[in-house]
Amino acid sequence: MPPTVVLVTGVAGELGSRLLTRLGNNPDLERVIGVDTSPPRPDILRRIGRAEFVRADIRNPLIAKVIGSAKVDTVVHAATTCHPAGPGRRSAIKEVNVIGTMRLLAACQRSPLVRKLVVKSTTAVYGASSRSPAVFTENSELIPASFEGYAKDAVEMEGYVRGLARRRPDITVTMGRFANLIGPDVDTVLSRYFALPMVPTVLGYDARLQLLHASDALAVLEGATLNDKPGVFNVAADGVLTLSQAIRRAGRVEVPMPRALMPSIGKVLRGARVVDFSADQVRLLNFGRVVDNSKLKQTFGYTPRWTTREAFDDYIMGRGLRPVVDNERLAELATAVGGWRVKQ
Structure with missing residues (x-):
């Protein structure tokens, strides 16, 4: 049955505000309500159409x-945070991820009218280690990856969602495990990380990274909202980039x-309020993480428009990132040094 409210x-x-804009301009929906403790950006509010914003926790x-x-x-639960882009209060984020999810699901369980739940989760629930599958x-x-970080919150949250599905089998539940988002105008931990002029990496490791363009993430959330797509889905782009390849492409x-x-x-970067370089992120940069997206394509019916490489290149172009070191100048210096050595 199509949604009405x-x-x-x-x-x-990022995702919640964009989804509100999409749904608010959908004439087939009777009413769209966006909730958060603070309003979306003014440019988003100007484009939400018939949608309403309600300040609620x-x-x-x-x-x-x-x-x-x-x-x-x-109900579309897009409030969960896996890795905040910048430094934030861990306790407050955990409360939203865990306590907020519990309160929201309890409300869904008590309401006889709720018949669909869409939840944004993360591929970080699989962790990253030397024993991880390919x-x-x-x-x-x-x-x-750690028992104190944001990924652990996501594992707990998924447990609560499975509990609701058992208690209310009449509710269609869709859970998307989203890979790390990237794009020209999204603020994520990786978009800040790859914008650093000097990018710290773990010596001796070259992790495989799988990304997801923000527009594909939005399309999946919208599709799950407007259509019945029950199940758990890995939401990630095709292909991978190694960490060293990504750094070179970003210049x-x-x-x-x-x-x-x-x-x-990580403490230095957090202290400088540059990027929240958590223990989960360090393990990701150590070992990487790649997920199978065939169920997304075959069962959900969506094939990401952007590959990992294309999404990353769009991020580079959209951000206007310029090489920190001019490659032509490096080549000239290498040639000059080589000629000097020959003369010696």
Whole structure:
């Protein structure tokens, strides 16, 4: 059954705000409500069409009143945060990820009108280690890279979603495990990381990275909202890039560091409010992570428009990143040094 009244959480964030804009301009929807503790950017508010913004905290039980009074039949939970782009309060983010999800799902369970739930999760639930499989499927074991980070929150959140599905089998539940987002106008931990002039890497490792263009992520969320697509899906682009390839394509300078120094480097970057370089991210840069997206294509019915390489190149072009070191000048210096050595 097509949705009529849709509630979207996390509309102050990247994906949530864009989804609110898409749905707010969809004439087939009777009502669209976006909730968050702060409003979307002014440019987003100007483009949300018939959608409404309600300042509400999903950690508060009052979210149940919003869902009940508006007669919401479809809930899109886009408020979860896996890796914040910049430094943030860990406790506050954990509360939204865990307590907020619990409150929201409790409200969905109590409402007889809710018949669909769409949840944004992350591929970080699979973790990253030397024992990881070459490719993760949706049936792979969930082992977060650390037991204190944001990926652990996602594992807990998924457990609550499975509990709701058991208690309310009449609700269609779609869970998307999204790979790291990239794009010309999204602010993510990787978009900040690859914009650093000197990019710290782990000495002796060259991780395989799989990315997802923000427009593909939005298309999947919108498709799951408007159509019944029950199940868990890995949402990631085709192809991979090694970390060294990505750094070269971005024109950055790679700075390999001993693994023991990476936590200290992370603290410096967080302290300078540049990027939230968490333990989960360090392990990702160590071992990488690649997921199988065949279920997304065959069962969900969506093939990402952008490959990992194309998405990364669009990010480079959109951000206007210029090489830190001029390759032509480097070649001239190498030639000059080589000629000097021959003379000697």
